[in-house]
Each structure stands twice: as C-alpha cells, then as structure tokens.
Amino acid sequence: MPASIPLSSHEKKWLIKIIQEVYGIQILDAYSCQKLSDELLSRARISISYNTIRRLFGVIKGPTQASRFTLDSLCKGLGYADFAAFQQAVNQFEKDFFNEMLILNRLKKRKDDAIILGIAQQFQMKNWDEVYQFKSIIDLCLEVENFDLLTQIFELKFDTKNQDVTWRLYVSFQSIYVQSCQNNERVIAYVEELLRTNELAQRILLQLFVEEECLQGYYGRWLRATSEDLVEDMVVFKNSMLCQLAFENKEIETAKKHLFIAKQAFKEHMHPNLRGRIAAWDYILHGNRQTCEDFYTGLHEFTDKLSFLVFFYRLLEVYHQELLSFDYLETFVVDDLLINFSFPEKHNLNKMYLLKARYCIQKGDVGLARQLKGNLNLRYIYSCDKAWVDRQLAFVEATC
Numbered sequence: 009m010p011a012s013i014p015l016s017s018h019e020k021k022w023l024i025k026i027i028q029e030v031y032g033i034q035i036l037d038a039y040s041c042q043k044l045s046d047e048l049l050s051r052a053r054i055s056i057s058y059n060t061i062r063r064l065f066g067v068i069k070g071p072t073q074a075s076r077f078t079l080d081s082l083c084k085g086l087g088y089a090d091f092a093a094f095q096q097a098v099n100q101f102e103k104d105f106f107n108e109m110l111i112l113n114r115l116k117k118r119k120d121d122a123i124i125l126g127i128a129q130q131f132q133m134k135n136w137d138e139v140y141q142f143k144s145i146i147d148l149c150l151e152v153e154n155f156d157l158l159t160q161i162f163e164l165k166f167d168t169k170n171q172d173v174t175w176r177l178y179v180s181f182q183s184i185y186v187q188s189c190q191n192n193e194r195v196i197a198y199v200e201e202l203l204r205t206n207e208l209a210q211r212i213l214l215q216l217f218v219e220e221e222c223l224q225g226y227y228g229r230w231l232r233a234t235s236e237d238l239v240e241d242m243v244v245f246k247n248s249m250l251c252q253l254a255f256e257n258k259e260i261e262t263a264k265k266h267l268f269i270a271k272q273a274f275k276e277h278m279h280p281n282l283r284g285r286i287a288a289w290d291y292i293l294h295g296n297r298q299t300c301e302d303f304y305t306g307l308h309e310f311t312d313k314l315s316f317l318v319f320f321y322r323l324l325e326v327y328h329q330e331l332l333s334f335d336y337l338e339t340f341v342v343d344d345l346l347i348n349f350s351f352p353e354k355h356n357l358n359k360m361y362l363l364k365a366r367y368c369i370q371k372g373d374v375g376l377a378r379q380l381k382g383n384l385n386l387r388y389i390y391s392c393d394k395a396w397v398d399r400q401l402a403f404v405e406a407t408c
Contacts (some may be wrong), residue, residue, distance in 0.1 A: 012073040013091075015064060018130055020072060022098045024065065026086050035065050052085040106141060110148055121157045124148075128161055133176040143180040150183055155198050162206050175350070177208075178216045185217040185391070188226050196226045200233045207238040215245060219392045223253045241282060243273040248285040255292070255327060264293055271299075280312040284319025292328050304336060310346040311353055318359045322396065325366065337367040342383075354388040362400040369407050378408040 015023075024035050031047050033040050038058070045058040056078060062068045064078075074082075079091035088094040106127065112118040128145055131138045149158040167173045187195040202209045214234055219227045231250055236243045247270040254263035267289045274286060287300040300320060307313045317336055324331055331337065342360055361383045368377040381404050389397050 013076055013079060014071065014073040019095065019098070020065065023082070030086050038062060038067060041065070041067055048085045054081045054085045056081055110144055113148055114151055116152060121154070125157065125160050129164060133166060133173040139176045139179055143182070146181055147183050150187060150195065153194060159202065162202060162208050166208065168208070168211050174211070174216070177212050181212050184213060185219070189219065189222065196229065200229050203230055203234040205235065210234055210239050210242060217392060220252070221395050223256060228253050241278045244270045244278060244282050248282065248289065251289050260293070267293060276306070280307060280316040281319045284316045285323065288320045288323035292324070300334060310343065313340065314356050314360060318356050318363065321363045322359065325363065326396070331363070331367045332370050337364050351388060352390070354385065355390045355393070358384055358386065358388055358397070359393065362397065362404065365404045366400060369404070374408055377404060381405070381408060
C-alpha cells in the first residue's frame, strides 16, 4: 500500500479556498464533505469517499494525510494536473503576493504587520526559500524601523536545538549584526533591551554573532544587558566573555571573578568552545595548565577537539602571544575528511591551519608553516573572525 502524504496547514488552507471557489462548498462539517464527494463524482468523474475527505480536512480526528492517488485526484477535480502542480501554483502565488506586499510596506504605502507575522509563523527553517523570505522580513523591519513587529518575530518559537535550523536563523538575522557593526544606535539600543528577556536574541545575536572586535563597544553593552536564566550555558558564556573584556581593560581582579563564575557554572556536556575559553583564561590569568589538560582529554570527537583547540589557542595568540607552552597543535592531526560540510567546521579548519602555521613559525619551522598556509580555503571565513584571520594571514605571509 503506498505511503500517505501529510498535508501541511498551508496546503490545507489553499485547498479549502480553491474548493470554495470551484464548487461553492465551504468545508466545515460532515455534510459539506459529503457534498464535495458527490460534486467531484458528478462533475469531474472523480471518486473520493466522504470519510477520506473528512479525515483529510480534520473534520474527524486523525492525521491530515492521504495517498498520492487521492491528492492527485482531488487536485485534478480542482483544475490542476496533479498534486505537485497544485503545490507549485500555490507556492508561486504566495511568493508573488509576498514580494509585492514587502515592496508596499517598504514604501510605507501599507502596513501589514498581522499578515507578515502570520507568514513568519509558518516558517520552520527547513529550506533556504524560507530562510531568505524570513530574512527579507527582518530587513523590512530594520529598514522602516518597525521594532514592534520585529519584537513579535523574536518571540516566535524555533527548534534551536537543531544545528541546521540555528545556522539558518543566523543567516536570516545577519542584517542586525551588520547594522550594529555600522554603529546604528537605534538597532544597538533595541537589541540591548531585547536581550534582557528574549531567548532567541540571546542564542542568535549574542552567541552566534560573537564580535570580539567590538567588546569595547556595542557587543560589550549587549553582554552586560543579557539575562542569565533563559539559555542553559549563558552564565558560562557571558562570564567568560566579560572576563575577556575586563582583561582588555586591565581589570585583572574583575576578570578573575568572572572566570571563577564561569568555571563554577560549567557542565561537562557544554560546548567545546566554552571549554576552550575557560581553559585559555585559566592559563592566562593563573598559569593553570591543568584545566586545559582536563578539558582536552575529556573530548573524544575530532570536531570537538578541533573547536576546543581553535578557541584555546586563538585566545592565547591574542592575549598571551606564546603558543609553544602547549604542544597540542603539534600532536593534533588534521584530517579534513573527519569534519562535515558545514560552514562553521570548515572555518574552524582554516583557523587551525593558521594557528598551526604560527606555532611552526615560533618553533622555527618556516617550511612547514608555508605548507600549512597552502591548505587554507579562504572562502570559508566567519564574518566575526575576519579581522583576526586577516592579521594571522598577513603575519604568516610576511614570515614565509
């Protein structure tokens, strides 16, 4: 028996609308389902039982799904070649309507907050069409300074435990990061207030767009404003970053206090990036090597070790300069076949090659450093690390 195909709420809405236009029947109850069954048979010579129609449109309890044959038959009765043709037509209509609506809102000739929010609520970030439509909504809010609508969008629920969804949200919200880097005070102040109460803003704007070059500016303001009770690892993340900020300001005792809080709150299952940050600051502030050894030996996956070492050594390079105190860069074997094809991991691989090259230069092995530089693929550069990558690349090229 062929597998059933689930009907999305979006598709169900359009089927009901087109049924009403074609047959003058509003699907509300068992009677209307029976009437549609009769009309399909008499006018289109298509046989679909009224029980199937009841289940499909949720008139009776059960999954809103049907066989491909049933969906194809229903859509033929509505004037389409098959279900796929119906889906294509509806999606194209939605895109055209959506684009024209955004233009009118950008021109301030209309204000369709409720409709736009309703569209955004349907997005699950499962495909790139949704991502860029969602991004266009965010961009609209910024362009016309519609912060009320933007706040409602930030209150939407997404599966942020899914890495693919999180990365797509990163892409969607990128304009907020760009505007903040360009010192748009309205946007900076808006996010600063939002971070006090909004989990999505904390996960995306604070923890993914980690702009360390702006610690003394907008990013430092965001850190101080962020609450610590919405995201599980926020106490660790926030205090490790505030430790870094205090160190830059030569407030060493304050830096040590933040590091202590971060270490106390750390849990074994937390991200290796946080391990790398804590281990680096424990060594820089206290000369403590044990934290690094304990954290690193507790990791088993290649990508986890890669993330840890990149964050650990990058902070040593920026704030301590000396990389030879630990030999992990020398013993860590880089195998790009062990990473997946995600952008963050490819970017981490680039940073590892740069750090290894700098390590080799400090050891006097310029030949190996030159070889490592040849492994770089600079298409994969995380925007927040661009300045650091450029500095490392300039140093390596000047030396090699």
